[in-house]
Amino acid sequence: MSEAAPDGGMVVALQANYLEVELDAPSPGTPARLLCTRRTRLNHRGAAVHVGDRVTVEAIDPIQARAVVSAVEPRSSFLVRPPVANASCVLVALAAEQPAFDADQASRFLLTAEQTGLQVQLVLTKCDLLAPEQQLALKQRLEGWGYAPVMVSVQTGLGLDPLRAVLASQAITVLCGPSGVGKSSLINALLPGLALRVGAVSGRLQRGRHTTRHVELHPFSPGARVADTPGFNRPDLPGDARNLEVLFPELRDQLTIHPCRFRDCLHRDEPGCGVSRDWERYGFYRGAVEELLGISRPSRGG
Ligand SMILES: Nc1nc2c(ncn2[C@@H]2O[C@H](COP(=O)(O)OP(=O)(O)OP(=O)(O)O)[C@@H](O)[C@H]2O)c(=O)[nH]1
Ligand SMILES: [Mg+2]
Ligand SMILES: [Zn+2]
Incomplete structure (x- = not known):
């Protein structure tokens, strides 16, 4: 990483036409988070700016906590959907139950994650809803797919420590998966005090309610962030x-x-x-x- 400059930072969230940027090294009196617009030049080039992008900001107004993004650095990786730049690890969260495990959907999420070329870690949520022998059967099934899933439950605390270890070792971890599998619940369990909104699953298919609406990076530990993302149900296949x-x-x-x-x-x-x-x-x-x-x-x- 380049040396910390007062005007370098990372996009941690997008809100309508604004970018929320966290400065690497804010000058005294400047808030660490700034609400930014982007230079028209950037808009014209059609260069989309995404969460995780490293940017340079200008025209910092420390009182209003506003600034303007003037440049975007080249990305080291890009997850297409949900869009996250510069992630170093992709966690694909799938529910063991509620909603029931769906192999086609699971594979589509895994393919999208594999397309980044990054480390892909499968996370099976809500394991408290399965009997131990069902958990083992699902784990072995996914091992046959070439993955070593972390079995987790926010109800019992199962698997939280191994996940903390993963998050602490990565600059940006992105948590993606279908709606209602418990991504925000998991981040809440890993980062007490964050209190992200969660929503109950409903209906015969126990579908999620698309509770999380935006991609957002949350600080996990110094130098490590985790992205909560909106769930969706059926990623497209990679193009080729x-x-x-x-x-x-x-x-x-x-x-x-x-x-x-x-x-x-x-x-x-x-x-x-x-x-x-x-x-x-x-x-x-x-x-x-x-x-x-x-x-x-x-x-x-x-
Ligand atoms: N039994 C059980 N329920 C869980 C667990 N984790 C989450 N849930 C429940 O699952 C539901 C959905 O949780 P969310 O965290 O909102 O799911 P999400 O993946 O963030 O959903 P979107 O934001 O819509 O993508 C909530 O009712 C949670 O209480 C778990 O480990 N065990
Ligand atoms: Mg959520
Ligand atoms: Zn062949």
Whole structure:
């Protein structure tokens, strides 16, 4: 990181047209958090500014706690949805129950997270709602997907210490997942005193109510922040069928041991394909490839 300057900071939240920026090293008398607009030049370039972006601010008004963002530094990573820049670790939160575990939805969240190229940690929430043998079965199932899920419950405190250790070791951890799985509840448990709003799940499908509306970074410990994000239910598949294989840890592992004959193999029925069909997400993988090929086929007359 560059040396702390009085005008360097990080975008910690977006509110309508304003950016909330936390200064690295505020001068005496300047509040640490400033409500900022952006220079028209930045708007014109169409350069969107996102939570997690490192920025330079000018025209600081210490009394009103206002300033203007004049420059955005290049990003080291970007999570597309929810949009978070410069995260170093992505926690994908999925409920063990309420809402019930949904493998298709889970995979879509995991693919979006894997696309960042960052460390992806799976977190299974509300484990207090499952009997110990059901917890174990779900854990083993996800190990088959190439993940080592942290099993958590804010009711019993299960798994909170390992998560604290993850958060403390990362500059920016982003917590994403479907609505109602307990992301805000988890951050509240990890950061007592924060009191983020949480909402009960409802209906036959026990869906969340989209309680969190904005991405926001919260300070966890010195140099470490955690982003709470709004839940949503069905992330899009990442854009390119050819790049899908690297987003499945269990497929990556197979390919390291038995590479296919052709480098552009899509592991469907190509000659010399060495990929086994005997893994839980093979059907999902194949469906995703076909969906993406269908979408990317040029439309007639278009
Ligand atoms: N039994 C149980 N319920 C939990 C747990 N964690 C959260 N909940 C409940 O789950 C519901 C949803 O929690 P939230 O924290 O609002 O969920 P969220 O993921 O932030 O939802 P969005 O903001 O809509 O994306 C609330 O009723 C919580 O009390 C848990 O560990 N066990
Ligand atoms: Mg929330
Ligand atoms: Zn293959």
